[in-house]
C-alpha cells in the first residue's frame with residue numbers, strides 16, 4: 001500500500017489528501033432541507049446528508065487527488081447511522097479509485113489493539129474473513145508503547161496496508177506532552193525513533209515503510225528535524241489551511257526528490273463553497289478549485 005500511495009501521488013503529481021470531516025453546519029441548506037423533510041431531524045437523515053455531501057466531493061476531486069481521509073469522530077457522533085455513512089463513504093471512495101486513510105486514532109493494550117486492527121487486517125469469524133471497514137491506512141496512537149502497536153504492524157504486513165502513528169500533532173497544545181525533554185530528547189523525537197525502527201519490519205520497495213507518522217504542518221522546524229530523523233517514514237501532514245499551515249512551511253517535510261508526505265486539508269476544501277458566495281451551493285465545484293489551488297501551493 002505504501003508503494004501504491006507513492007505511485008498515485010507521482011502519477012497525479014499531487015501529494016494532497018482531502019479530509020472528509022462533515023458537520024451539519026458545513027452542509028448546504030438545500031441538501032439538509034430535502035433530507036430532513038424525508039427522514040425528519042434524525043440520525044438517519046444526517047447519515048444520508050453526509051453520504052450525499054461526501055459523494056459530491058469525491059466525484060469532484062477523484063481525478064486530481066490520490067486519497068481521502070474521513071475523520072471517524074464526525075460520523076460516530078450520529079451513532080450507527082453515522083458509522084454507516086462512514087463505511088458507505090469509504091466504499092464509494094474506493095470505487096472511484098481513491099486511497100482511503102481512516103482517521104480513527106486507535107491504541108490500547110495488545111489484546112484490544114488486535115481488535116481495533118480489524119480496521120485494516122479484517123475480521124475472522126471461525127475461518128471466514130470479512131473486510132468490514134476497508135480503510136487502506138488508519139491513524140494510531142503510540143502512547144501505550146510497542147505492544148499496543150504490534151497488532152497494527154502485523155495487520156499492515158499481512159494485508160499490505162498502512163498506519164500513521166501520531167508523532168508531532170498539529171494542535172497548539174501538542175507541546176504540553178510531546179515536547180517534554182527526557183535525557184536530552186523530546187518525547188516526539190523518541191516516538192519518531194521508535195516509528196522509524198518499527199518501520200524496518202514493513203518496508204515497501206520504493207524506500208518508505210508501511211508504518212508512517214503524523215506530523216503537523218503547523219510545526220515547521222520540528223517537521224524538518226523529523227524528516228532527517230525518519231528518512232524511511234512517510235508523513236501524513238494535517239494542519240494545512242484551516243489550522244494555518246502553508247505550502248512554504250512544508251518544504252523541509254519532503255525528501256530531496258519531493259516525496260515523503262501526503263498533506264491533508266479538510267475544512268479548507270470541503271467547506272470552500274462557504275467562503276465565496278459565487279459558488280452558491282456548488283460544493284463540488286468549490287472543492288475542486290480549492291484542491292487545485294492547494295496542489296499549486298504544494299508545488
Ligand SMILES: O=c1ccn([C@@H]2O[C@H](COP(=O)(O)O)[C@@H](O)[C@H]2O)c(=O)[nH]1
Nearest residue numbers: 071169170216238239242243265266267
Ligand atoms: O495532528 C493532527 C492529527 C489529526 N488531525 C486531523 O486532521 C483533520 C484536520 O482538519 P482541518 O479541517 O484541515 O483542520 C481533522 O480530521 C483532525 O482530526 C489534525 O488536525 N492534527
